[in-house]
Amino acid sequence: MTVIAVVDLGSNSVRMTVSRYHRDGSYEVLARFQEMARLSEGMGSNKVLQPEAIARTMVVLNKFKQALSIYQVNNLEVYAVATAAVRQASNQEEFLAAFKETMGFDLRVLTGEEEAHFDYVGVINTLPINDALILDTGGASSEIILVRNQQAVHAVSLPVGAVNISEAYLGKNNILASELFEAIVALRQLFGDIAWLHESKNMPVIALGGSNRTLAKISRKKEKIQDMAVHGYHLNIREVASIYGDILKKDLDGRKKMPGLAKERGDIIVGGLLPLVELLLFTEGQQVIFSQSGLREGVLFEQISSNTGHDVVSPEPAAMTMDAEDLP
Template identity: 25%
Template sequence: MNLRAAAIDIGTNSCRLLIGENNEKNSFKILIRELEITRLGEGVDQNRKLKTSAVQRVVKALKKFRLIIDQFQVEKVRVIGTSALRDVDNADLLSSKLQEINFKLEIISGKKEAELNYVGAAASLDTDFLLIDIGGGSTEFIWPEESDINFRSLDIGCVRMTEKFVSDPEAEFEEASFNKIYNYVDEFLSSHLQFDKNLKIRGVGGTITTLAAVKLGLKEYDSSKIEDLKINISELEKIIKKLSSLKLKKRQKVRGLQPQRADIIIAGLIILKTILDYVDSKELSVSDHDLLYGLVKEELTT
């Protein structure tokens, strides 16, 4: 049997599993991918502490992942934590629970998160790219400059912005909330990002792949249909307008949108629109070769 590796990403909004296997073509094939919405970052922006209930949701998801990993007889396993776990002072509450199911938690920096996104997506990037990953707690930016690659992680994510600016997630999305998120993100970008804005946008991560699934009206997520899909800004604006006009219960029924993501997706799409406006870009391409893909790639080649 070829070498197999598993990667688990414990994010602000979800826990994800990817298992890959080496093949003869100096690359790897994906054997399985799983996702559980766990909302670990609930309340983190305000309190800087993990909630016990959120930790329990993550542990439940990772027990399921452990069974899958054992079933696939995986040799190498990495478990990483990102924005929500960087922001709290009681991350040991989770790490101690994970040790009980034989997982070692590695909390990575924003820079490392961005680097893994680059490793995952590098094969499909143009020379003049801006790679973005809009997560629950942060957004990662990767772009070239002269002979180097720049990595930045900014604390603007869909869970963070929803908790900060949306008073009633179950109602229709108010224009006032749209403006508050847009202006906050725009000011944040202006003060933290300076680069040549003539770049081609490549998007990875749950917010952007969900946008692609909604555009296509997918009943079930299909990576082959998502990869390299182009989305222009007018399509993005129409989807934001459509989702904003729906109360949460109706939004949860939109094809391509996971019901558990329906309360935070609009904030994520507003972040994306703000980024596209900021860099004066009218289009982005989509990939699901993100940090999980990069992590499995690292494990299978080292």
């Protein structure tokens, strides 16, 4: 029995999943931790990680490090990966040095293609899909993967996400129609440059990422579903449009008060959901299926397979999710 922790240092959130796996490839999730550190905030056109954002991130990482200490008695393996913010950063080396000083081990910076690959592995092992379009909307990038016959046939990483769309185009309080239109045009141009995206017409979209999962949480609150688990939850295009319309009608204070929407996500939720909404319209998609599994699970599954020689043999059970401020 070995305990494995996967740290996902995203552009908006820092997350960690701790799991226990066995020689036959079976596993169970022990705990999940997450906190929004918004590492990509204020990077600007020069792509510089800001001191305040780095400091916030290091505070969260220190808490994660403390949380890992209780697992040191076991065979503990830790894998840490970073996505768009660190990938794009002009001061990447400085950040990597700060990470190693804080955590005591190296951080692996994923390419956009690697990020898309791990998203695919996480989804295909936990949802019964055959043909679909996977969308992972992060803070500073969005990964799109075309799946046919359960195989990833095309993938792309776009440099747009919840934080940088919001900073580049949208106001924080009321969203103006002119601002939203500019953001829509920019996304449509990016989608139009992906030749193979036209092959995904009418396919269901598998939605990953905090902003997309927030859409599912808002829906579940609206339907008075007590359990907030979103893995495998479905919405049709009309339901997506209705909820997004409700969000657009509200100012920042109103968005922060919406059931299912975390207050700290209120200023970026419009930009965060825009890639999903526009992708559905662009591909004439009619259905969204939400996935809790993605990058971290993809890393986990590949490590289990590599270390045991077995494919993952058990579905992922529910596990607790903690905010970093609740850590010991």
